[in-house]
Amino acid sequence: MIKTKLDLAFDWQAWQSTPDDMLRMDLLVIKRILFDLFLIHEFEETLLRLYQEGCVWGPVHSSVGQEAVAAASIAALRTTDKIAGTHRAHHQFLAKVMKHATPDSWDPCREALPVEASLAVKRTLAEIMGLAPGYCGGRGGSMHLRHAEAGVIGTNAIVGGGIPLATGTAFAEKFKHTDQVVLCFFGDGATNQGVFHEACNMAGIWNLPIIYFIENNLYAVATPSAEVCAVKDLSAHAAVYGMNGRVVNGMDPLAIYAVIDDSTRSIRGGGRSCIIECKCYRHYHQGGEKRGSAFGYRSRREEDEWLERDALVTFPAAVLQAGLLEEPDLLNLRELAQSAMMEAVDYCTLQRNADCAPRVVAPGRVLARRSA
Numbered sequence: 243m244i245k246t247k248l249d250l251a252f253d254w255q256a257w258q259s260t261p262d263d264m265l266r267m268d269l270l271v272i273k274r275i276l277f278d279l280f281l282i283h284e285f286e287e288t289l290l291r292l293y294q295e296g297c298v299w300g301p302v303h304s305s306v307g308q309e310a311v312a313a314a315s316i317a318a319l320r321t322t323d324k325i326a327g328t329h330r331a332h333h334q335f336l337a338k339v340m341k342h343a344t345p346d347s348w349d350p351c352r353e354a355l356p357v358e359a360s361l362a363v364k365r366t367l368a369e370i371m372g373l374a375p376g377y378c379g380g381r382g383g384s385m386h387l388r389h390a391e392a393g394v395i396g397t398n399a400i401v402g403g404g405i406p407l408a409t410g411t412a413f414a415e416k417f418k419h420t421d422q423v424v425l426c427f428f429g430d431g432a433t434n435q436g437v438f439h440e441a442c443n444m445a446g447i448w449n450l451p452i453i454y455f456i457e458n459n460l461y462a463v464a465t466p467s468a469e470v471c472a473v474k475d476l477s478a479h480a481a482v483y484g485m486n487g488r489v490v491n492g493m494d495p496l497a498i499y500a501v502i503d504d505s506t507r508s509i510r511g512g513g514r515s516c517i518i519e520c521k522c523y524r525h526y527h528q529g530g531e532k533r534g535s536a537f538g539y540r541s542r543r544e545e546d547e548w549l550e551r552d553a554l555v556t557f558p559a560a561v562l563q564a565g566l567l568e569e570p571d572l573l574n575l576r577e578l579a580q581s582a583m584m585e586a587v588d589y590c591t592l593q594r595n596a597d598c599a600p601r602v603v604a605p606g607r608v609l610a611r612r613s614a
Contacts, residue, residue, distance in 0.1 A: 250481045252480065252481040252486075252487065253486045253487070253514075254477065254478070254480070254481070254486070254487040254488075254489075255486075255487070255488055255489070256488070256489040256490070257488060257489070257490045257497045257500060257501045258490075258491060258494060258497050259494050259496035259497040259500065261560075261564065263496050263497075263500070264496060264560060264561070264564045264566070265564060265566075267496060267499075269566055270347075270349060271317055271499070272561060272566060272567075273349060273350050273351050273567070273571075273575070274317055274348075274350065275310075275313045275314050275317050275495050275499065275557075276350075276557070276558065276561065276567075276572070276575050277350040277575050277578065277579060278309075278312070278313035278316075278317070278336075278337050278340060279309050279310060279313045279495070279553065279554055279557065280554075280575055280576050280578075280579035280580075281336065281340070281363070281579040281582060281583075282305065282309040282312060282313060282332070282333045282336055282337065283306065283309050283554055283579075284579045284580055284582075284583045285332060285336055285363070285366070285367070285583060285586075286304040286305055286306045286309075286332060286333070287306065288367075288583045288586075288587060289302060289304065289332070289367070289370060290302065290304055290306075290526075290530075290531045292371070292587070292591075293530070293531070294531060297371060297590075297591060298370060298371055298372075298384070299372060299383075300383055300384060300385075301384065301385075301529040301530075302370075302384055302529055302530065303329050303330040303332075303384065303385070303528065303529050304330070304332065304524070304526055304529075304531075305330055305331075305332055305333035305334075305524070306524065306525045306526055307459070307522065307523045307524045307525035307526075307548065307552065308330075308333060308457060308459065308492065308522045308523070308524055309333055309553065309554065310492060310493060310494075310495045310498065310522075310553035310554075310557065311333065311457055311492050311498060311520050311522050312333035312334045312336070312337040313333070313337055313495065314495035314496070314498035314499040314502070315337075315425065315455065315498050315499070315502045315520075316334070316337040316338050316341055316425075317337075317341070317499055318498075318499045318500075318502035318503040318506065319338075319341070319393075319423070319425060319502065319506065320422070320423075320506075321341055321342055321392075321393065322393065322422050323393055323422050323423045323424070323425065323506070324393040324394070324395050324408075324411055324415075324422060324423075324424045324425070325338050325393060325394055325395070325408075325424070325425045325426070325427065326394075326395050326396060326397070326398070326404035326405070326407055326408035326411070326424070326425075326426045326427065327387065327394070327396070327397035327398070327404060327427050328397060328398065328401075328404065328427055328428050328429055328432075328457070329384075329385045329397070329398065329399045329400075329401070330429070330457075330524070331385070331387060331397035331427065332366070332370070332384070332387075334394075334397070334427050335366060335387040335389070335394055335397060336362075336363070336366055338389075338392050338393060338394050339362045339366060339377075339389050339392045339394065340359055340362055340363075341392070342362075342389075342391065342392035342393065343356065343358040343359040343361070343362040343392075344356055344358075344359045350574075350575055350578055351567070351571045351574055351575060354578075355578055355581075355582055359582075360582055360585060363582045363583065363585075363586045364585065364586045364589040364590065365377055366387070366586075367586045367587070367589075367590050368380065368589070368590050369382055369383065369387060370383060370384045370387075371590050373590055375589075375590075377389045385397060385398070385399040386398070386399065395407060395408065395411050395424075401428075401429070401431055401432050401435060401462075402428055402431075402432035402435035402437050402438055403437075404426060404427070404428060405426055405428060405432065405435075405437050405438055405441045405454070406437055406440075406441055408424050408425075408426035408441075408452060409424075409426070409441040409444060409445055409450065409452060411424050412424040412445065412450040412451050412452035412515075413444075413448065413450055415451055416448065416449075416450055416451055421451075421510045422451065423451045423452070423453065423506045423509050423510065424450075424451060424452045424453070425452075425453050425455055425502070426452060426453065426454050426455060427455050427457060428454070428455070428456060428457070429456070429457050429458070429459065429462065430456060430457075430458040430459065430460070430461075430462060430467040430471065430476060431462030431463075431465075431467070431470075432456075433456060433471065433476050433479065434470060434471065438454075438479075439479075439483075441454075442454065442479065442480075442483040442485070442515075442517070443483055445483070445485070445515045446483035446484035446485055446514075446515060447484075449484075449512075449514060449515060450515055451509045451510070451515070452509075452515050452516075453502070453505055453506070453509070453515070453516045453517075453518055454485075454515070454516070454517045454518070455518050455520065456476050456477065456517065456518065456519045456520065457492070457520055457522055458476055458492075458519055458520060458521050458522065459492075459522050459523050459524045460521075460523065461524075461528075461534065461539070461540070463528045464528070464534070464537060464539035465539075466539075475487075475489055475519060476517075476519045477489050477517050477518065477519035479517060480516070480517040483515075483517075484514060484515075485514050485515045485516055485517055486505070486508075486513075486514050486515075486516040486517070487516070487517050487518075487519075488501050488505065488516060488517070488518040488519065489518075489519050489521065490518060490519070490520050490521070491520075491521060492520045492521055492522025492523070492553075493522070493523075493551050493552060493553045493556060493557075494553070495553055495557050498520060501518060502518070505518065523548040525545065525548070525549065525552075533545055558572050
């Protein structure tokens, strides 16, 4: 019996940034990523507070812990590129509409938030709260966000539901001979859906301009991905569909930006579709404001370890250490994000008295003082 070992024609890489990458990065891009980090975090924490106070109907799947994933990946896209999101997509949607609403030259450390960007925050919050000024008239809510002009083809409550929509959109872009790329977000649980494999096979056959972006936050609700996935690295699926595969740390904004930038450049030049697996973490449970450890499926120690490596802590510190920005710059970015959220809350709620107004209690946090 003659046995010959076969090799797959598979380009599979893990990406990680170095301190030198920080120095080579466009400073304006770093500022924009930082601002989006702070804004998304403020948005989600404020939304959870409003949820607790009965201002939001239905579930709220926050992206606290995954802010860097959206901020960095969408920073690497063109405004004309398109995205599809998941049921946990506030961060994806907000980053994309903010990119659409702000000029590339906008410097968040030196300039006020553009009027269109301020309105984008308000309309995003309004949509989730079920209000008419929202992008879908308040009918989409938290899990069904869409803004065609900004390139958001839609977010989806069905696990893996956005994958065929994104694949069809990528086919349309190729048919029209544009150079636009589609970035399709979904979670680790969606890789066990049949539609994921069917769509990937089609994308591989037709070499579609699409990136399948797996936000692997390690849990499908309360089920560890290790218990339901036969492979350790979900990006290995790319091997059987004629795609490139990438693995990146979800707490490393520079690496996320770089791998998206590299992949989109390759695809625009006729390169293969790609599966990118971003290993990240959600600090809260599947929905609501409680941590996962409160439900017993993960430990408090695990959660604390991920909090220590959170991009909201590590990335600003790395920027300061590199000497690219100073503390007052970071404070300005945080205050700009907090101010945008305060205005959005005022826009979307009816305040009874001054005591109900939001107040800043700590960097990166906005809470409400309840009236008696």
